[in-house]
Every structure is written in structure tokens, then in C-alpha cells.
Amino acid sequence: MRLEVLSPLHIGNGNRLTPVDIYPSEDRVYVLDVEKLFNDLQKLGVDIEEILTLLKSPPGEHYVWKGYIEEYSLNPSDYALYSLPVFGEPGKTSMQINEFIKSSGRPYIPGSSIKGAIRTAVFYKALKDCGDSGTAMNLVANFSPNLAREIGYSESLIDYYVDYLNRETAEKRKFDDRRADDLLEAIVFGMEGSKVHYEPKRDPMRALIIRDSPAIGRKHLAVYRVEAVGNPSPIPVWVEALQPGTEIEVELSFDEELLRVNSSYFNGLLWECLKDRGKPWEVFEDFVWEAVKEFYNSIVEHELRSLSKFGSRRESVRSFYGSIKGKEKILRLGWGSGWISTTIGLLLVERGGKWEHVRRKLGLGRNPSGRGFSKDFPKTRRLAEGKPMGWVVLK
Structure with a gap:
């Protein structure tokens, strides 16, 4: 049989991407290869202790790597494990994204x-x-x-x-x-x-x-901002979901x-x-x-x-x-x-x-x-x- 997705579908794996893991642009989220970015920043002369301090105690309300990427005019796609389109406004200073279940890095439906x-x-x-x-x-x-x-x-x-x-x-x-x-x-x-x-x-x-x-092609995955309609004080939630x-x-x-x-x-x-x-x-x-x-x-x-x-x-x-x-x-x-x-x-x-x-x-x-x-x-x-x-x- 064929299964067709009719509305955004999120089946989680229990993991959550944090501001340490991502770089957001206006319409995409880049999930970063942090080790590669870390090594290149060292080569550019960034103080290793400064980076380690940020990683050990990341500022909870800020994207850790955003300032470095923009200061050194780095292309985030060069450091992306993968990137996904975003539907709905991304968090301005911070967001966490619930990951979709994957096998060898590719989504699937259990x-x-x-x-x-x-x-x-x-x-x-x-x-x-x-x-x-x-x-x-x-x-x-x-x-x-x-x-x-x-x-x-x-x-x-x-x-x-x-x-x-x-x-x-x-x-x-x-x-x-x-x-x-x-x-x-x-x-x-x-x-x-x-x-x-x-x-x-x-x-x-x-x-x-x-x-x-x-396994499903990653091109079918996107990040969605999920609304909790009916909650007077909704907390924004972002998820990876099949489109x-x-x-x-x-x-x-x-x-x-x-x-x-x-x-x-x-x-x-x-x-x-x-x-x-x-x-x-x-x-x-x-x-x-x-x-x-x-x-x-x-x-x-x-x-x-x-x-x-x-x-x-x-x-x-x-x-x-x-x-x-x-x-x-x-x-x-x-x-x-x-x-x-x-x-x-x-x-x-x-x-x-x-x-x-x-x-x-x-x-x-x-x-x-x-x-x-x-x-x-x-x-x-x-x-x-x-x-x-x-x-x-x-x-």
C-alpha cells in the first residue's frame, strides 16, 4: 500500500535540537556539524577557551554559533549536516526542535x-x-x-x-x-x-x-512551528515533520x-x-x-x-x-x-x-x-x- 501524508506528521525520536545544534535563517534551519565549525573557527583565530566556555554553559536565550558565522561571513550550508525549510516564524533568539525518528540519518515511519x-x-x-x-x-x-x-x-x-x-x-x-x-x-x-x-x-x-x-528522502522533511490553539499562554513548539x-x-x-x-x-x-x-x-x-x-x-x-x-x-x-x-x-x-x-x-x-x-x-x-x-x-x-x-x- 501507499501512505500519503495529508497534514504535517511528527513522530519523535526523543531527541531535541537546541540552540547549540542549529543556525536559523529567515526560512531555513541548518543543523550544524559542530565539530567541523569548531575546528574552522580555531583556524580563524577564535580563542578556544571562549568557545569551550560557550559550549559548557551556553546562553539559554541565544544561538551559540550565530554571532561567529555572521562575524566571519561563513556560509552555514558549508557546516550543515542537513538543512530544512521552516514553516512558521522561527524563534528570534532561541528555539528547540523535536527531531523526527530516523534510521541512519533518514526519516521513516515505524x-x-x-x-x-x-x-x-x-x-x-x-x-x-x-x-x-x-x-x-x-x-x-x-x-x-x-x-x-x-x-x-x-x-x-x-x-x-x-x-x-x-x-x-x-x-x-x-x-x-x-x-x-x-x-x-x-x-x-x-x-x-x-x-x-x-x-x-x-x-x-x-x-x-x-x-x-x-527510509524517506530528507527533502520531504521540514520544521514547523506548532500552535496550541485554546491555550491562553501557549509555549512555542517546533518539530521536524513530514510535509x-x-x-x-x-x-x-x-x-x-x-x-x-x-x-x-x-x-x-x-x-x-x-x-x-x-x-x-x-x-x-x-x-x-x-x-x-x-x-x-x-x-x-x-x-x-x-x-x-x-x-x-x-x-x-x-x-x-x-x-x-x-x-x-x-x-x-x-x-x-x-x-x-x-x-x-x-x-x-x-x-x-x-x-x-x-x-x-x-x-x-x-x-x-x-x-x-x-x-x-x-x-x-x-x-x-x-x-x-x-x-x-x-x-
Whole structure:
């Protein structure tokens, strides 16, 4: 399949370029070969101790090399490991740039990022279509009769889950919200043990195989200034991101034989969903793509209903979402995708006040000042060049 980037896409590697690493011009950023520049400045007679002092204690608000390059009329491209165009105003005195993930210096898209986006859609659809309390109760009864009974008192698995979170956050002084969806994940994808924990070997999503993309030409990469719309005191963020229009081959396959041979081993809600449609190994691929279309178009519709949150960028966001609405196989990847796009949040917000109570206990939507919570969650949206980040389409 081919993957096309529809809006700026940033998948980070955890590294950050600082003013020590870069030289900014009006429309480009040069990532410097610092060792080469250092050696040439020595040859030009610059005091080595002066340079070392700057490197050991760089002035936090200034580009370390800018003064030297301009004073000695050096061409920054002669010292660049690479350079990228900049969209949005670069920092006047300083900026830090979150790097894109690379292999041997060239960007690529991890297969895990694509699979994670698809998995979220499947999670959503399995709960939405098959998450009645009766089905979930019957599945869980083999492992934990007490848990099955508790689920049976609720209208749906999602309703039980919200009640479960409410209980857990009340009873445990330090509830680990990073593990908040562990129980739900186990019931949907595959479970083991009397405490019902997730077991990857019982997960039908094993049959979806996605390889890392080949290396992508650096010409498709740019630096974007990212706006946090809705934040009254936004801190500028710059990222390396793939530009819209970038296309890359992606190796994606479905292993029907794995599902058929291991059919007696799968035991989650997703497997029940597939069985309702026929032979699971025959219907799995269609179910996955239906889930992708349904989930991500629901995200688009949700964002179109929330245009007021985009302020002055409302019309550019409306235009973008209008251009992708109804498309099949659209996904949202990477940093800046937001809570709604990376969780089953669409199902949770339908629970109204009950969910609002729980999300505050989980600390979601806490005001930056640390006082109180935003009534409107999620409040902020990240935009690059007026576009919501991370949208791609598989073709």
C-alpha cells in the first residue's frame, strides 16, 4: 500500500535540537556539524577557551554559533549536516526542535505507529458494536465470576468501565492513570488469569503485520512551528515533520492462517465480534477497514462540530476536514494527534456527567496553573500551518 501524508506528521525520536545544534535563517534551519565549525573557527583565530566556555554553559536565550558565522561571513550550508525549510516564524533568539525518528540519518515511519492507530479504531468498533454487558459478562465469567457479575449490573462494558475507574481512583491514593485502560484492553483483545490481565498471544491483532517504512528522502522533511490553539499562554513548539504530499510504500498484510490455526485460543470481545460476522479469519480484514473508516470519520465529524475551539484558524480547519471527510483508510498518527484521536474518548464523553467526574479524578484537563479543571476537555488542539497534525491516508 501507499501512505500519503495529508497534514504535517511528527513522530519523535526523543531527541531535541537546541540552540547549540542549529543556525536559523529567515526560512531555513541548518543543523550544524559542530565539530567541523569548531575546528574552522580555531583556524580563524577564535580563542578556544571562549568557545569551550560557550559550549559548557551556553546562553539559554541565544544561538551559540550565530554571532561567529555572521562575524566571519561563513556560509552555514558549508557546516550543515542537513538543512530544512521552516514553516512558521522561527524563534528570534532561541528555539528547540523535536527531531523526527530516523534510521541512519533518514526519516521513516515505524510500522508500530500505523498499527497503533489502526488498533485504536478496532478497539472503538469492538466496544461500540459488541460491548453489551451480556456478551462481556459471558467472556469474563471463565476467569473471574465476581468481575462478570459486576459487569452484568451495567448496561454496557463501557458503563462498567467508567464505574470501575470511579471506584479505583477513590480507593487508591496513587492510581496509575497510565494503566487505566488495562482491564478494558484485556477484555476486548484477549485475557488470562483470575485478575483478567491482557495476554498478547490471545490478541487477534497479531494477524495484522505492518513493517517499518523504507527510509524517506530528507527533502520531504521540514520544521514547523506548532500552535496550541485554546491555550491562553501557549509555549512555542517546533518539530521536524513530514510535509503534506509525501508518499511512501508501506508493507501491510493480514495473516488469515494465524487466525484460523489459533482460533480456539482467542477469547476477547473482538473475537466474538468477528465470530458474529462469519469465520473470523475470513472477515477480519474487512472488519479492520470498517473500523478505520468509522472511527476516523467520527473524529472528523467531532472536530467539525468543535470548530469554535479553533479560534482564528476555524476556516482553515473546516476546509481541511471538509477535504478528507468520508475518505476510507484515513488515519491519525504521531505527536499532536490529541486525546480524542488516540483513545476511545468518543465513547467515554457520551457518558456525560459520570465520565466528567472520573476524568477530573484522573487529572485530565487540569488547568496549567494547577488550579481547577477545564470545563471543556480536551481544550487545546495542535495545528501546524493551520492544519490539524498527523493525518495520513492509505491507498
